[in-house]
Amino acid sequence: MRIFTFLLIQAFVSLKIPAQNCCYRPSGARLNAPFQRSLITLKIVHFGKYPYKLINLWTFLEFMRPVLLLICFLLLGYSTYSQSYSIIDGRAIRFFTEAEQLVKERRYEEAEEKYRDAIKREGSFLEAYVKLSQLLITQGNLQEAESVAGLGKNRLSGKNATTKHAVDIGWVFSNIYLKTGKFDQALSQFKEIDPLFEDSFRTNMYYKEMKAQMDFLEQHLGNVKDIQREQLEEPLNQYQLQYFPVMTADGVQILFTKRDGTGNFDEEDIYTSYVTTSGGWSPPESIASTINSAYNEGTCTVTADGNILIYTSCDAPDSEGSCDLYVSYRENGRWSRPKNMGKEVNSRSWDSQPSLSADGRILFFSSNRRGGFGGNDIWYTVRMSDGSWSEAKNLGNVVNTSKDEISPFMFFNNEILFFSSDGHQGFGGKDIFLSRVEEGEFQEPENLGLPINDHQDQVALFITAQKDYAYYSEMSSSPEGDRSLLYRFPFPEEIYLGDNLIVTGGKVLNSKTGEPVDATLSLVALTNDSTLYEFKADGKTGDFMMLYPEKSISGLYVEKKGFLPKIYNVERDSIQNVEDLKVELTPIAAGEEFVFENVFFDFDKYELKPESMSSLTRLVKFLEENPNVNIMISGHTDNVGSAGYNKALSLQRAKSVQAYLVSHGIHEARVATEGKGDTNPMVPNNSPQNQALNRRITIRVL
Structure with a gap:
């Protein structure tokens, strides 16, 4: 697979290998019993663009494998051996020392045979069991490594065995159990x-890292969540x-990256499918001819309304x-020609x-550019009022580490960022974490725990706005070849995702002609004048979508240049419960009037309350x-x-609004x-609710 590369090891940069094309390799991760699952098990690297330059992942790993194996081999052991061994057989010791030299020369297969020769020569050679099992671990042969370590453990009852030998073999087993997901055994x-x-x-x-992981395991092993996965139909x-x-x-609507094979020239495209009236899915199809091309397109993201x-x-x-990242806008029912997001991004x-x-x-996105904290970091950019994007900035060292942070996903409430990392304490490989936003700052990441995370790489997660399901993809291998399929599982309620969100929609229409209006809809928190969400109605249909936090005190502002604004008080008007809200905007003309909602005064007062700022601005x-x-x-x-x-009070309130406008640059003329008092009620004053509606400010075009 060619799009979401995350195996770009730092050494790769120094080797100056071109990083343009991509190739694909499965990680070999499997479902971990009883949940035997890895959220995404696709690992990718991209290399040379043209066939005569092509360096695929296998070539890269073969090039780097000796270096990586030697490093891992040297770091696995608890102790280093001097010239004193658990045996005295000179020929077995010679096999052992030859194996050690072969490791230094990166001739690992030959080294493995020499270690085996040493063990065949002298079955009590404890050091050889340890070093052979370590070498097998670095080669990924964990089952054989466990078998060899087990044979060595059986020899610990010998007369030459020492506490140090027992610790060495125990250290090897601890590593094997961690890498195979046998966490209880690793901790024990x-x-x-x-x-x-x-x-x-x-x-x-290395001891400190192991001790930290064991403390982490001890904390989490008693809190395994009940998760049942299902393959999408x-x-x-x-x-x-x-x-x-x-x-x-x-x-x-679901969107995903589709690829027909694992070869270097199998292209990636973005495909989409819709929920049918029967509750199933429509046949997937290419998202648009303007998006998919002869190049590789994938790993996409869409706004909540899909526009x-x-x-x-x-x-x-x-x-x-x-x-690179590209952007396209859905306008009048069609996707615009995509544009490269430019050098700022x-x-x-x-x-x-x-x-x-x-x-x-x-x-938010992942990048291995300069200026970060590690290999891949999470960066962000902000869409400006003119539609351009600000210069990308690093998200900072609360989220990013000296290792890799990839696959960001900002939940729909804009308050929780999910991401994958091997730099924060986890179960092994990459785990999924979340970081909550509090007062504009990202907080210390939280591991999602077992079995969402395990000893394999968990790379990405998408959670629905309703918080009911988490979607992911999973790799499997068979004689017929590798496959990556889409799955989901009910998202655990014990992982708090904030207040519920209500998703509704509607249409914006011209009140005079009934034609659609591509108005901007802003949901604003009235307590602090912060914009929670901002969407745009479709110019062809007038359709829009809006998210309403269940417990917020908010106003909905529908605006389009050339029209009078439409303002709602969300809670009082209960519009979050309206499934198809019809918003009518009136073209600006003399005599037209609108209710200036969300302007607040205390009882019997005319000073503007702070909650009025959203409407006033x-x-x-x-x-x-x-x-x-x-x-x-x-x-x-x-x-x-x-x-x-009442007439005097209403005039004073109108003058308070006037004073605000003048203080912000609007000419007094x-x-x-005017103060109307109680002479022009909207509704009969026969209930507290109706009386509240009648206490209002209106704006009329002169």
Whole structure:
């Protein structure tokens, strides 16, 4: 697979191997009994662009394998051996020392045979059992390594066996159990040998890392979540490879990367499917001819409403580097021609695995560019008011580490970032973590625990806006070849994802003609004037989608230049429960009027409350965008109190709005005021609710 490369080892950079094309290799991960599952088990590297330059993953691993094996081999052991051995047989010792030399020369197969010769010559040669099992571990032959270590353990009852030999073999078993996901056995074995380590070894980095992981295991082994996975039904999963699924907030559209084979020239494309009326899935199809091309397109992200798409493409003619991010907008029912996101976002390095915030205002992605903390880091960029994107910035060292952070996914509430990492404490390989945003700052990442994470690489996770399911892809191997399929599982309720989100939609129409209007809809928290979500209605149909946090106090602002704004108080108007909200915008014309919602006063007061700022700032914007418009600000009250008092109070409230506008640059001559008191009620004053509706400010175009 060619898009979401994450095996770009730092040594690769120094070797100056070109990193443009991509190739694919499965990690060999399997489902870990009883849950036997790895969220995504695709591992990728991209290399030379043209056939005569092609260096695939196998070549790269063969090139780097001696270096990596030697490093791993030297680091696995608890102790180093001097010229004193557990045996005295000179020929067996000679085999052993020859094997050690062969390891230094990176001739590992020959070294393995020499270690075996030493053991055949002298079955009590404990050092040879340890070194052979270590070498087998570095080669990935864990089953054989466990068998050899077991034979060595059986010899610990011999007269020449020492505590040091027992610790060495116990250390090997601890590593084997960790790498095979036998966490209970790994913890038990480590606890058995931990008291026997020499003080000098306890200061070693490798002991400290092992001790930290064992403490982590002890904390999590008693808290295994109950998860039942299911494979997505046909007609999905009909291709050899499909991976990196994402969905719209309403759950009716799924997008994924599709690939027909594992060869270097098998292209990647973005495919999509929709929920049918019967509850199944429609046959997947290419997302658009404007998106998929002769190059590789994949690892995409969409906004909650499905109208902004960002994806990765490698080797395109306008590429800034190896793999770049591209953006396309759904306009009038069609995807626009994609554009490279440019040098502010892309780099000459690998840029991939994008994740948009729900409304598309922030983009997170993974990159191995300079300026990070490790191999791959998570970066972000912000969409500006003119539609351009800000210069990408590193997310910082709370999330990023000296190792790899990949596959970001910002949950729909814009408050929880999921990502994959091997730099934070985990179960082995890459684990899925989440970091919560509090007061604008990312908090210390939390491991999602067992069995979502295990000893294999877990690379990506997508969770629905309703928090009911987590979607992922999983690799499997068979004699017929490798396959990657789409799966899901019910997301555990004990992992808190914040308040519930209500997903609804509607249409924005011209009140005079009934035609669709491509208005901007902003959901704003009235307590602090922060925009929670911002979406745009489709210019062809008028359709829009909106997310409503269940417990927020918010206002919905529907705006389009040339029209009067439409303002709602979400909670009072209960619009989050309206499945098909019809919003009618009125073209600006003399005499047209709208209710200026979300302007608040205390009882019997005319000073503006802080919660009024959202509406006031938007009224300033409206007048700035329409410099020829003059308005009348009218104050209204309910029927409590005398007519004269109510008229005076309503006028003072109108003047408070006028004063705010003038203080923010609007000429006083453009904003007249009047107090209507209780003379013009919207509804009868026969209930507290109706009286609240009648206490209002209206704006009329003069």
